[in-house]
Amino acid sequence: MMGVAVATMRRNLLLVPAIAVLGGLFLVPLVWFLVVSFYRVSLFQLVHEPNLANYARIWSDYLGPIGYTAGISALIAVVTTLLAFVVAHLIWSRGDGWGNFLLGATLLTLFGGYLVKIYAWRTLLGREGIVNNTLVGLHLTDNPIDALLYSPLAVVLVLVSYLLPFAILPVYGALRPIDPTSLEAARDLGASPWGVLRDAVLPRIVPALLTAFALSFLVSAGDYVTPRMVGGTRTQMMGNFIESQFGLRMNMPLGAAMTFSTLLTSIAVIAAAWIGMRTFLRAK
Amino acid sequence: MLQRAIDSSPHSPITDAVPAGAPLVRLTGVAKDYNGFQAVHPLDMTIERGDFVSILGPSGCGKTTLLRMLGGFITPSQGRIEVDGVDVTALPPEKRATNMVFQGYGLFPHMSVRQNIGYGLRLARTPAREVAERVEEMVDLVQLGAFAERAPTALSGGQQQRVALARALIMRPKVLLLDEPFAALDLKLRKAMQDEMRRLHDAIGGTFVFVTHDQTEAMALANRIAVMEGGHLRQLGTAEEIYLHPANHFVSAFVGEANFVRAMRRNGRVALSNGLTVVSPGEDGDVEIGVRPERLMIGAPAEGADVCLRGSVTERLFLGAHVQYRVLTESGETLVANALEGHFSPGDSLRIGWNLADQWVVAS
Numbered sequence: 001m002m003g004v005a006v007a008t009m010r011r012n013l014l015l016v017p018a019i020a021v022l023g024g025l026f027l028v029p030l031v032w033f034l035v036v037s038f039y040r041v042s043l044f045q046l047v048h049e050p051n052l053a054n055y056a057r058i059w060s061d062y063l064g065p066i067g068y069t070a071g072i073s074a075l076i077a078v079v080t081t082l083l084a085f086v087v088a089h090l091i092w093s094r095g096d097g098w099g100n101f102l103l104g105a106t107l108l109t110l111f112g113g114y115l116v117k118i119y120a121w122r123t124l125l126g127r128e129g130i131v132n133n134t135l136v137g138l139h140l141t142d143n144p145i146d147a148l149l150y151s152p153l154a155v156v157l158v159l160v161s162y163l164l165p166f167a168i169l170p171v172y173g174a175l176r177p178i179d180p181t182s183l184e185a186a187r188d189l190g191a192s193p194w195g196v197l198r199d200a201v202l203p204r205i206v207p208a209l210l211t212a213f214a215l216s217f218l219v220s221a222g223d224y225v226t227p228r229m230v231g232g233t234r235t236q237m238m239g240n241f242i243e244s245q246f247g248l249r250m251n252m253p254l255g256a257a258m259t260f261s262t263l264l265t266s267i268a269v270i271a272a273a274w275i276g277m278r279t280f281l282r283a284k
Numbered sequence: 285m286l287q288r289a290i291d292s293s294p295h296s297p298i299t300d301a302v303p304a305g306a307p308l309v310r311l312t313g314v315a316k317d318y319n320g321f322q323a324v325h326p327l328d329m330t331i332e333r334g335d336f337v338s339i340l341g342p343s344g345c346g347k348t349t350l351l352r353m354l355g356g357f358i359t360p361s362q363g364r365i366e367v368d369g370v371d372v373t374a375l376p377p378e379k380r381a382t383n384m385v386f387q388g389y390g391l392f393p394h395m396s397v398r399q400n401i402g403y404g405l406r407l408a409r410t411p412a413r414e415v416a417e418r419v420e421e422m423v424d425l426v427q428l429g430a431f432a433e434r435a436p437t438a439l440s441g442g443q444q445q446r447v448a449l450a451r452a453l454i455m456r457p458k459v460l461l462l463d464e465p466f467a468a469l470d471l472k473l474r475k476a477m478q479d480e481m482r483r484l485h486d487a488i489g490g491t492f493v494f495v496t497h498d499q500t501e502a503m504a505l506a507n508r509i510a511v512m513e514g515g516h517l518r519q520l521g522t523a524e525e526i527y528l529h530p531a532n533h534f535v536s537a538f539v540g541e542a543n544f545v546r547a548m549r550r551n552g553r554v555a556l557s558n559g560l561t562v563v564s565p566g567e568d569g570d571v572e573i574g575v576r577p578e579r580l581m582i583g584a585p586a587e588g589a590d591v592c593l594r595g596s597v598t599e600r601l602f603l604g605a606h607v608q609y610r611v612l613t614e615s616g617e618t619l620v621a622n623a624l625e626g627h628f629s630p631g632d633s634l635r636i637g638w639n640l641a642d643q644w645v646v647a648s
Contacts, residue, residue: 187378
C-alpha cells in the first residue's frame, strides 16, 4: 500500500511544472483581469472600488460589436471547418500520391507567416491588385472595385486562408483511424455515398470538427490585426476595441470587461456549435 | 448436381427470360482487369438456391476480387452478373440483394452491438418495432445477448465476427458473402465459428458464398467448392469431386497432398510403368497420374494392388495419426505414402502400389 501511495505522489509531483506554468502564466492573470474588470480608472490610476459600471457600459454600447464579432467569427469558423473537412477528406480518401501532395501543400502553407498572408491578400485584392487589374483588363468593370479590400469579405478571406491548415490537421487526424471497411459495410447495408458520410464518418469526427471550429472561432474573435489591415473602417471587431482600451485609452478595467464579455460570448457560441454538431451529426 | 465450370471466352450476354428453377446467381464471362493485370479471367459460374459455396485458392488468385464483384464493390471489366434473374452488374452495393461479412468485420465503433445489427433495417426505413424485434432475433441467433449494449471494440474477435454476421444476416440477403471471415481468429475459435456457421446455414437456410484459402475450412463448410488460381476458375465441385477427381494439376496439388507419376497418353490410353494401360480420354501427350498418399499401399497389401512398383524407403516420419514414408521407386520417382503401421525403416526394399479407382489422370 505504501508503495502505491508513494508512486501516486511521485506521479503527481511530475505534474507540478505543468500546473505551475498553466496556473502562473494563464489562470492567475485571467483571474486578475476578472477582478480588474470590476474596478474603474481615475486619472490613469486603478481605483479599487468594485462596481458593475464597465459591464453596464458594454451592455449599452458594445452589444452590437460583440454580436458582429461573434457573427463574422462564426461565419469564418463554419467556412473554415467545412473547407477543412473537404480537404482532409480528400487527403484521407486519396491513398495515392494526390493525398500526400495535398497534405504536403497544407503543411507548406504553414511556412508563410501571418502578416505575409495578409499582405499577399492585399496584393490580390487591392485597388491595383491582381483581381482588379484582371477585371479591368478584361473590361468586366470600368473601374477597380474598392470593396474587394477593406471589407468584411476580405477579413473572412484572409482569416479562412490563414486558419485552414490549422483546422485541416485535427480533422485529418480524426479521419485517419476510421476503418475503410466500415465504410464499405455501410454501403453494403444500403447507405448511399452521402449516407456513408452521414452515418459512418461524420459522427466519428465530431470532436475534431469542434476543435477546428473552436480554433477558428477563437482566433477570429480575438484577432485585431486582420480587421485593421484589410477590414477598412467599417469592420471593427472586439479585438480592435479591446486593444484600444489597453493601449491608447489606458482603460484596463473596461478592456478587461470587454475581454470577459467576448470570452463568455465565445464560450456560448462554441457550446452551441457542440450541441448543434451532436444533434445533427448523428448516425441513423 | 455435378456442375463443371470452365474458363470461358468472352460471351455474348444471355438475353433469354429466366426459366423456373434457374440458378440464383449466374456469372457469365465475368472478368476483372486492373490496367493490364488480369485479376480474374473470364469465367462462368452458377450458384443454386441454398448452396454453401466456398471459393478456395491461394492468396492473389482472384477469389476476393470475384466475391467483391458479387457484392458490387468492384465493377467487372466484362461479363454479366445476375442475381435471381436480375442483371446487377452495374448496381452499386447498396442496391444489391447481397450482404457481405468483411474480413476486418468493419463494425461501426460509434454504435452499440444492437445499433450495429439494426443499421441496415433503419436505413431501409423499417418500422422501429420491427427493427427491435428482428435485432433481438439476431442477437439470440448469434448468442450475443449479454453483450448487446456494448461497443464492438469491447468485444473479442469471435464476438465481433458474430456481430458482423448478424448485421449482414438481418438484411435477409439473397446471397450472403463472406470474405475470409475467420482469418483473424485462432484455430480453436475458427473451428467453433465453423460449427456455428454450419448451424446457422442449417437453421436459416439461404445461400452463402465464402472465400477462404484454407481447404479444411472449405471442405468443412461448403457443399460446393470453387478452386481458383491465377484468376482462373480451375474446378467447381463437391469436396469429394475436387479431392478424389481433381480436374487438373493445380487442383491436385493445391487440395490435399498428391503424388504424381509421369506417363504418356496415346490414342486415349495411358500406359502405366508396370505395363498396364488404362482408358483415359484426352489429347495425346505427357500426362500425370495422381494418387493421394493415404491411398498408396506399401508392403504386402501392395502386391494385390492394380498398380504395383518396387522401391526403397528413403525417409520415415512418425506424424502421430499416421506414418509418412518417402519411397524411391525403381523407375526413379519419389512417392509419399501415409500408412497406419510403421514397421519399415529407411533403406528397406518394399513394394508400393495403388488401385486404379484411386488414381486420376491430368495433363502435365
